[in-house]
Amino acid sequence: MSSYLPAALIASLEGLPGFNRETFERVHTAAEKITSLRVNPAKLKTPEKIQQVLQALSAEGTTKVPWSRDGYYLPARPSFTFDPFFHAGAYYVQEASSMFLEHAVRATVDVSAPLKVLDLCAAPGGKSTLLQSLISPESMLVANEVIKPRAALLADNVTKWGAANVVVTNNDPRDFGGLPGYFDLVVIDAPCSGSGLFRRDPDLVTEWSPENVILCSQRQQRILADVLPALKEDGVLIYSTCSFSREEDEVILDWLADHFELENIALDIPEDWHIVPTVTDKRNCTGYRFYPDRLKGEGLFIACFRKRSGESPRKKKEQRITLLTAKERDKLTPWIQAPADYAYLLHQDDVLILPPVIAAEIALLQQQLYIRKAGVKAGQLGPKELIPDHQLAASTWAADSIPVISLSLAQALLYLRKEDPGITTPVKGWALMQYEGMNLGWAKMLPNRMNNYYPKELRILKEITGR
Ligand code: SAM
Numbered sequence: 001m002s003s004y005l006p007a008a009l010i011a012s013l014e015g016l017p018g019f020n021r022e023t024f025e026r027v028h029t030a031a032e033k034i035t036s037l038r039v040n041p042a043k044l045k046t047p048e049k050i051q052q053v054l055q056a057l058s059a060e061g062t063t064k065v066p067w068s069r070d071g072y073y074l075p076a077r078p079s080f081t082f083d084p085f086f087h088a089g090a091y092y093v094q095e096a097s098s099m100f101l102e103h104a105v106r107a108t109v110d111v112s113a114p115l116k117v118l119d120l121c122a123a124p125g126g127k128s129t130l131l132q133s134l135i136s137p138e139s140m141l142v143a144n145e146v147i148k149p150r151a152a153l154l155a156d157n158v159t160k161w162g163a164a165n166v167v168v169t170n171n172d173p174r175d176f177g178g179l180p181g182y183f184d185l186v187v188i189d190a191p192c193s194g195s196g197l198f199r200r201d202p203d204l205v206t207e208w209s210p211e212n213v214i215l216c217s218q219r220q221q222r223i224l225a226d227v228l229p230a231l232k233e234d235g236v237l238i239y240s241t242c243s244f245s246r247e248e249d250e251v252i253l254d255w256l257a258d259h260f261e262l263e264n265i266a267l268d269i270p271e272d273w274h275i276v277p278t279v280t281d282k283r284n285c286t287g288y289r290f291y292p293d294r295l296k297g298e299g300l301f302i303a304c305f306r307k308r309s310g311e312s313p314r315k316k317k318e319q320r321i322t323l324l325t326a327k328e329r330d331k332l333t334p335w336i337q338a339p340a341d342y343a344y345l346l347h348q349d350d351v352l353i354l355p356p357v358i359a360a361e362i363a364l365l366q367q368q369l370y371i372r373k374a375g376v377k378a379g380q381l382g383p384k385e386l387i388p389d390h391q392l393a394a395s396t397w398a399a400d401s402i403p404v405i406s407l408s409l410a411q412a413l414l415y416l417r418k419e420d421p422g423i424t425t426p427v428k429g430w431a432l433m434q435y436e437g438m439n440l441g442w443a444k445m446l447p448n449r450m451n452n453y454y455p456k457e458l459r460i461l462k463e464i465t466g467r
Contacts, residue, residue, distance in 0.1 A: 003028050003029050005198060009245075012246070013245075017277070018289050018291055019244075020291075023293035028199050028292075032199075034095075034296055035093070036071060036094060036095065038065075038068060039070045040133065042161075042163060043089055043396065054072060056083065057074055057078045057083060057085075058074045058075055065297075081460055084413065084435035087458070087460075088394075092157070092161070094130070095126070095298050096297035097297030098126055098130075098189075098242075100288075100290070100300065101240070104238050104304055105185070108236045108306070109185050111136065113184075114138040115135055115139040116140050116182060116357075117140070117141045117183060117184065120188050120223070121188060122145050122154050123153055124154060124157055125143065127187060132165070139357065140361060141167070142167045144168075144169040144369075151168065155168045156457075159390065160394055162396050164342070164354065164375045164395060165357065165358060166373075167361075167362070167365060167375075168374075171369050174226040175368060176227050176229075177226065179314075180314060181310045181313040182231075182232065183231055183235060184232060184235050185235060185236045185237075186238070187240075188224060188239050190219075190223060190240070191223075192241040192242055192248050193207075193216045193245060194207070194208065199292045199298060213247050214247060221252065221255055224237075224256060232310050232313065233310025234310070235307050236304060236306055237262065238302065240301060243301065249287060253283070254281070254285065256285075256305060257285055260307070261307065261308040262305040262306065262307055263306045264283075264284075264304070266286040275294075288301065288303065321343075322345065322347075323344060323345055324345075328344075331386055334399060334401060335386055336378055336397050336399055337397060338397040342355055344378070345359065349382075350378075351377070351386065352376070353376045378391075378392045378397075388442055390441055393432055394439065402432050405423060405425055405431050405434065406435075407434065407440070412433075412440060413460065415440060415454060417460045417461075418454050421433075425445060427445045428445050428446075429444060430445075431443055431444075
C-alpha cells in the first residue's frame with residue numbers, strides 16, 4: 001500500500017515490537033482525527049459540572065481515555081475557541097496517548113507526598129497541567145521551557161489552569177545543574193523528530209529525515225546529561241518522545257543505563273490498553289510504544305527510571321524575600337481567600353500569592369533560574385487599592401465576596417473578544433465576569449460603561465463565521 005510516510009521511516013521501523021507495516025500505513029492513510037481533552041479537577045469539582053462542560057462540547061456524549069482519571073474522547077472536534085469553558089481553564093485539549101504520563105507517575109511516585117517535580121521541556125503545557133493535577137497542594141511543579149515565546153505560551157496555559165503551586169521558568173537544561181539532587185521527579189518530554197504525530201499532522205512529514213532522527217537523538221542525550229544531576233537519589237526520571245524511531249527511544253534507554261546509575265522501572269499495564277512493551281537489546285530496559293493502529297491515540301514512547309546515586313543537595317543560603325506587612329495584607333482581604341499559610345510576596349509593586357513550598361524555595365530558584373511566573377499574581381498594590389491581575393481571576397483564590405456578573409454565551413464571547421458585552425447591572429467597580437459560574441476575567445463597572453480588563457494577548461481574534 002502506498003502512503004505519504006517516508007520509505008526510510010517505514011524501513012527503519014521494521015522489526016520493532018508491535019510494528020505492523022500494513023495496519024500502520026492504513027491508519028495513516030485513513031487519517032482519522034481523534035479529539036481528546038483532560039478536565040481540570042481543581043475547577044470542575046463535581047461530576048455534574050464535568051458533565052455540563054462535556055455536554056456543551058458534545059451532545060452525543062464522550063468516552064473515557066482508559067489510562068487517565070480526567071481524560072475524555074469527543075466524537076468530533078468542536079470549536080474550542082468559541083467555548084468560554086475553554087478560556088476559563090475548565091479543560092486542556094490534550095492528545096490521549098500523552099495522558100498516559102499519569103499512569104507512569106502513579107506507578108513510580110507517591111503522589112500524596114510533598115514533591116518537587118520538574119517538567120523540563122514543558123511548552124505548551126499539556127504534561128505540566130497534568131502533573132499539576134496529580135501532585136498534592138504541598139508539592140511544587142517547576143515547568144520549564146527553553147524557547148522564550150514558547151515559555152510565554154506555557155505561562156499563559158499554567159495561568160489558565162489556575163494553580164498556585166507552579167513555577168514557570170525559561171532556561172536551558174544545563175542551568176538546572178545549579179540545583180544538584182533537588183527534584184523528586186523529572187519529566188523529559190524531549191524534542192524529537194515527531195513521527196508519532198504524522199497521522200494527526202501530515203505536514204510534519206516534510207521535516208522528517210534519517211539525519212534529523214540522529215540529530216534529535218544526540219540532542220536528547222545532551223538534555224538528559226545536563227539535567228540528571230538535578231534529580232535526587234531515589235528520584236524518578238520519566239522520559240518520553242513522540243517519535244517511533246529506535247534511535248530516540250530504545251537507543252536512548254540503553255545509553256542512559258550505560259552512562260548513569262539508573263534502574264529501569266517496568267510498569268503494570270492492562271493488556272486491553274494495547275500499549276506495546278519493548279525491551280532493549282543491550283541493557284534489558286523496558287519502554288512502552290503507542291501505535292495509532294493499535295490504540296486510540298497518537299504515537300508515543302515512554303520509559304521510567306529510578307536514580308540509584310545522587311549528588312548532595314546544596315545547603316540553602318538564608319533566603320531574603322519581601323513579604324507583605326500586616327497593613328498591606330489588609331488591603332488584600334477583600335480580594336483573596338487563600339489558605340492561611342500562604343505567603344504574600346511583594347515583587348516590585350506586584351503581589352504574588354505563594355503556597356508555603358514555593359515561598360520556601362523561591363529565593364534559591366531565583367538564584368539559578370529565570371523565573372517567568374511563580375504562584376498566582378494577585379495584582380498591583382497601589383496607594384489605595386489593589387489593581388487585580390488576570391491570574392487572580394483565573395485562579396481558585398479570588399474571594400467569594402467579589403461582585404460577580406454572570407454572562408450569557410453571547411456576552412461571554414464578546415467579553416473574551418475584549419468588546420463591550422452590553423450589560424446592565426447595579427454593580428459598581430471591579431467585578432469578576434463569569435460564565436456558568438466560572439471566572440473569565442475582570443471588568444471595572446463605571447456609571448455609563450464598563451472597562452474590559454481581559455488580557456489583550458488572550459482575546460479571541462477568530463471570526464465566528466470562520467468556525
Ligand atoms: N511537554 C509538552 C506538552 O506536553 O505540552 C510538549 C513538549 S515538546 C515535545 C518538546 C519541547 O522541548 C518543545 O517545547 C521545545 O521547544 C523544547 N526544546 C527544544 N529544544 C530543546 C532543548 N535543546 N532543550 C530543552 N528543550 C528543548
